[in-house]
Structures are given as structure tokens and as C-alpha cells.
Amino acid sequence: MRKQVWQYQCEHCGMKSTAAWWVKKHEMGCTKNPKRECGVCRKLLEQAQPKIEDLIALLPAEDIRLIEVRLQDPEAFDCDMIYLEMALTLSAALASLKEASGGCPACMLAAMRQDSRDCGSASWVSLFTGSLGGADHNFNFKEIMAECRERYREGNHLGGAM
Numbered sequence: 001m002r003k004q005v006w007q008y009q010c011e012h013c014g015m016k017s018t019a020a021w022w023v024k025k026h027e028m029g030c031t032k033n034p035k036r037e038c039g040v041c042r043k044l045l046e047q048a049q050p051k052i053e054d055l056i057a058l059l060p061a062e063d064i065r066l067i068e069v070r071l072q073d074p075e076a077f078d079c080d081m082i083y084l085e086m087a088l089t090l091s092a093a094l095a096s097l098k099e100a101s102g103g104c105p106a107c108m109l110a111a112m113r114q115d116s117r118d119c120g121s122a123s124w125v126s127l128f129t130g131s132l133g134g135a136d137h138n139f140n141f142k143e144i145m146a147e148c149r150e151r152y153r154e155g156n157h158l159g160g161a162m
């Protein structure tokens, strides 16, 4: 027998579920929600949530756009050098993003997903997770999340015994 079920959808990213409470909880922290409340900052890092505008401002949209413009004209420039420059630009941006977010991967991802500026052909997420020129600018959500959990464990939650 076929049964009709209600589906609920996140109004920011479109994610669906049949569990209303779950979607509600997700929406609150959804990395596409401009007014999101970061659970990683609050519960795991126990820090004040960074302002999303401050994080977005660290993304070098204009630099990347100009680099992409130069890549359109491979005759005039040395492509390898331009890719290297792009990789260095991205890794510097990722480092400052990490610092400014207090190392919160969810806030970093939120900045990447919410920046509406034109940064060339690729999205920030694909630029930061692509394989372009080495791994220094690779944003690995799971890895940074693991660092956060490690910090939580090492913090006053276990270290109290010292």
C-alpha cells in the first residue's frame, strides 16, 4: 500500500527530510543560512561565533577573478605560474579564514557558501576542495572537525585532572 508522507525542506539549502524537528534543527545551523547559529562554535569550541561578514571579507574574490581572467589567455602568460599563484592565494586565504573563525570548519564553510561575489568560474567550495597545485589550500571539513574534537578533549574536559 502506498502511503503519503510529509516532507520538510530547509529553506536555505533545499535539504529534505520527513522529520520536521530535524529540518528545524538543521536550518538553525545550515551553512547557507545567513543568520545561522553555529553549534560547533557554541558546543565544541566554546567560543563566540565569528561574524559571517568578517569571514566572507577574507575570501580573495577579486584576486581569484583576475587570476582567472589571465588564465583565459594562455598565450600571453605562463599558466604554471598562474596556477601556482592561485594555489598560494587560496592557501593564504584558507589560513586566515581558519584563524578568524577560531578554527571552526562550519563557519569556514558558511563563509564559502554564502559569499555571493563573483570569484570566476568555480565556487569557493570547489576551489578549496579541488586538487589544484598541491594540498595547502585544501579545505577538509572532517579533518578540521577532528581537530576541534581533539581540542575539546584536551581542554578543561579531561585536562581538569592535571
Ligand SMILES: [Zn+2]
Pocket (backbone or CB within 6 Å): 010, 011, 012, 013, 014, 015, 026, 027, 030, 031, 032
Ligand atoms: Zn540547509
Ligand SMILES: [Zn+2]
Pocket (backbone or CB within 6 Å): 038, 039, 040, 041, 042, 049, 050, 104, 105, 106, 107, 108
Ligand atoms: Zn562556528
